[in-house]
Amino acid sequence: MSLLHAAIMAPFIFAVLVPLIYKFTKRIHTGWFVLPVPVILFVYFLSKISSVQQGETILTSIPWIPSLGIDFTVYLDGLSLLFALLITGIGLLVVLYSVYYMDKNKEAIHRFYVYLLLFMGAMLGVVLSDNVMVLYGFWELTSISSFLLIAFWYSRERSRYGALKSMLITVFGGLAMFSGFLMLSVMSGTMSVREIIAQVPDITDHTLFIPAMLMVLLGAFTKSAQFPFHIWLPDAMEAPTPVSAYLHSATMVKAGLYLVARFSPVFAGNAQWFWLVTAVGLTTLIYGSIRAIKQTDLKALLAFSTISQLGLIMSLLGLGSAAAFYSGSPDSLIYTKATTAAIFHLINHATFKGALFMVVGIVDHETGTRDIRKLGGLMALMPISFTVAAIGAFSMAGLPPFNGFLSKEMFFTAVLHATEMDFWNVQTWGVLIPVVAWIASVFTFLYSMILVFKTFTGKLQLGKLEKKPHEAPLGMLISPVILASLAVVFGLFPNLLSYSLIEPAMAAIMPNMLAPGEKFLVNIEFWHGWTTEIFMTIGIIILGTILYKLYGKLRVLNQPLFKRVTFNRIYDRGLALFEQGSNKLTRGYMTGSLRHYMIYIFGFMILILGYALAYSGGIKINASEYAPISFYEAVVIIVLILAVLALPFVRNRLVAIILTGMSGYMVTLFFVLFRAPDLALTQMVVETVSVMLFLLCFYHLPKLKKEQVRLRFKWTNALISIGVGVIVTLIALGVTSGGRMFEPISDYFLKESYTSAGGKNVVNVILVDFRGFDTMLEITVLGIAALGIYALIKIDPGNEILGQR
Amino acid sequence: MELYMSIAIGVLFAVGVYLILSKSILRIILGTSLISHGVHLLLLTTAKLKTGAAPLLGEQAETYVDPLPQALILTSIVISFGVTSFFFVLAYKAYQRLGTDDMEELRGEEDE
Secondary structure (H helix, E strand, C coil): CCHHHHHHHHHHHHHHHHHHHHHHCCCCCHHHHHCHHHHHHHHHHHHCHHHHHCCCCEEEEEEEEHHHCEEEEEEECHHHHHHHHHHHHHHHHHHHHHHHHCCCCCCCHHHHHHHHHHHHHHHHHHHHECEHHHHHHHHHHHHHHHHHHHCCCCCCHHHHHHHHHHHHHHHHHHHHHHHHHHHHHHHHCCCEHHHHHHCHHHHCCCCCHHHHHHHHHHHHHHHCCCCCHHHHHHHHHHCCHHHHHHHHHHCHHHHHHHHHHHCHHHHCCCHHHHHHHHHHHHHHHHHHHHHHCCCCEHHHHHHHHHHHHHHHHHHHHHHHCHHHHCCCCCCHHHHHHHHHHHHHHHHHHHHHHHHHHHHHHHHHHHHCCCECCCCCCCCCCCHHHHHHHHHHHHHHHCCCCCHHHHHHHHHHHHHHHHCCCCCCCHHHHCCHHHHHHHHHHHHHHHHHHHHHHHHHCCCCCHHHCCCCCCCCCHHHHHHHHHHHHHHHHHHHCCHHHHHHHHHHHHHHHCHHHCCCCCCCCCCCCCCCCCCHHHHHHHHHHHHHHHHHHCHHHHHHHHHHHHHHCCHHHHHHHHHHHHHHHHHHHHHHHCCCCHHHHHHHHHHHHHHHHHHHHHHHCCCCCCHHHCCCCCHHHHHHHHHHHHHHHHHHHCCCHHHHHHHHHHHHHHHHHHHHHCCCHHHHHHHHHHHHHHHHHHHHHHCCCCCCCCCCCCHHHHHHHHHHHHHHHHHHHHHHHHHHHCCCCCCCCHHHHHHHHHHHHCCCEHHHHHHHHHCHHHHHHHHHHHHHHHHHHHHHHHCCCCCHHHHHC | CHHHHHHHHHHHHHHHHHHHCCCEHHHHHHHHHHHHHHHHHHHHHHCCCCCCECCEHHHCCCCECCHHHHHHHHHHHHHHHHHHHHHHHHHHHHHHHHCCCEHHHHCCCCCC
């Protein structure tokens, strides 16, 4: 048990305590009691920066299921530390914000904080776990706590829909990832991420390597809302705004990015990884940015912008993976710049997107709406919120002097380098990469401007607002102001981050690039001269501004196109089809008709036994071993067969009963002929009693009606029954013709019957002496049948059941 | 002999299955008793027929037929008798309460 374990477990333990605290301190907002948890954790992780910067890592383990190789191992390196700081840092700001956002009298805030703490602990577990199974466990826990948080206002239908959707999609990806982890552990024989990385040269050629890569990527893409699995994120906006800010912009959706970065040392350097990660990232980037400009709901706009930015980071991680291909040569350092940009933008996105969500929450809180068409002219009323929103949006658009500007420039650098790659067929399609990136950036600029200017400038429409807008309380503003200031600070002094966080994180993502003791030297310059990237940014600003001016006309053009292509419709229709399909299938074969079920059973029996007989050489007739047949036996057989064959055609039930009895007596005669006196006696008595029983109830049963079935049905029945008869005959012949596989044990019974058991009737001795246990249970069966019959006849529940029908 | 016995067993099974697939409860019960006859004869046949005297040591014969299948069949006869009689009373009670012996009419509710 180390401090790191304690750090992961602390939110869980505290989550247990929250309901108690809530119950006994009703006057004070529970959020204040929750706040110390992320604060302490944040400070703890801050204190680790200097040691991690020196290249030190922490690795401790608690045995959990050692026999399966599953141990609760935690590992802290640059990448984990970066994420842990994001989770706890944004976490504390979100808790602070939620204290003012969530009304303690109207909302069930104890549940809110339990779920939030569960999520925080799970997320810390994801980024700090070294064991893939433990990582998977925490991963699913983030899905579950996210599900609970999205459906926090569970009485709303939209919330439940969004929660279910996100659950289905992320758990689908989670399970795929689980199978990927299993394949990795099968290939490498270990469940520790670090040990898997150590074995990479041995497993690259394994047949499971590519499937494992695809499965792990599926998990990452669904969690990080990549195309086409992005559809859950906009619907998750039904969650309370602090949740959207925390989970669906800064932390959970980055779990997929973490996964890609964490497994880069395993998979990077392969063309499939490069192309998948890059192409999916770029598709998401441009698709998200186009969809964002059409949204009228502020949170939906932010959701699509999050999708788009996540795609940007994902594509940068893909471009950065090219470095592993060139491992060792100086060329590779060019491509590492993409990874640097990815990490830098990951931090930047957390700051400005968190701030933007919080501002949108404030606007919602103070005006009662998030609809852009109803908002406008809030600048004078809410100056602080406007400032924060402007900083966030300009940073998102990539304007100087904010941090988004720097990461966008680095992004362009990376995509421009991509065109120079001359491997993996990049030269054919690589030209598209910067083009797509540039167009997506124009759209990003456009929706950022829509976000700020449509909300805060223009005409104030007081009539459409539910409340009279005014500036939010100070407490609510603290968190977004801090995040916005960070966006400015990181923009002006980017090297604050590069030395402390980015270099160690790069070392974690690309461990093979470094000789022991070496460090990446990342130096992000604020101003880097008149380069292509700058002109690209200027182009964005010019084109973006023109588009913004034309926006009113463009929107009309865009609407029908967007309505035609939507993945939500595919998801909804798909879900409905699955439901209808399985319903139809079940209704199709679960008909409730006994006859159908018997047909399935007998049909399956014919198929399986027929197959087995045909392919094992079981069909044989060897007449040489057969006993001869006498005239008397022939007569009995013929009578039996005739009596039995007549049965289906009989309509009178008395005749049917007599024919059945007749077949029973013929069986008795067989027992006589085949030297089985005890059997003959028993069979005769049993058959007599059976026939008597049939006749006893004969009076009470209805006449055997003519079977009102269609001819086709009769033929199915006949086919199935003939099939069963043939199969049984073949089995009987096969058994009697094969010769014995071993001698029967009957010689023992015959020899020992008198000497050991003192009886000359061997069958009776077997029944009560050698195998007396069977007989005891058979007596029990008869007893139970008798009791059952007695109960059926005597116990009369009255007509209640009938009356209900 | 075994060949003809196998055919007779096949006929017993075929007709038994055919009766089980019909609608009337009475026919179904008759079908089950035919199938149990078939099983008993199958047990007897697969142990080889007519290899000696009845398994009574007083016979003083050279060889006896196999006593073990006979013991098994005896147990089976009694058990199937118990089960058949229970079925019969069950069918009788079901007819008394529900007023039909048609299996198609005894189907469950649509949405169950």
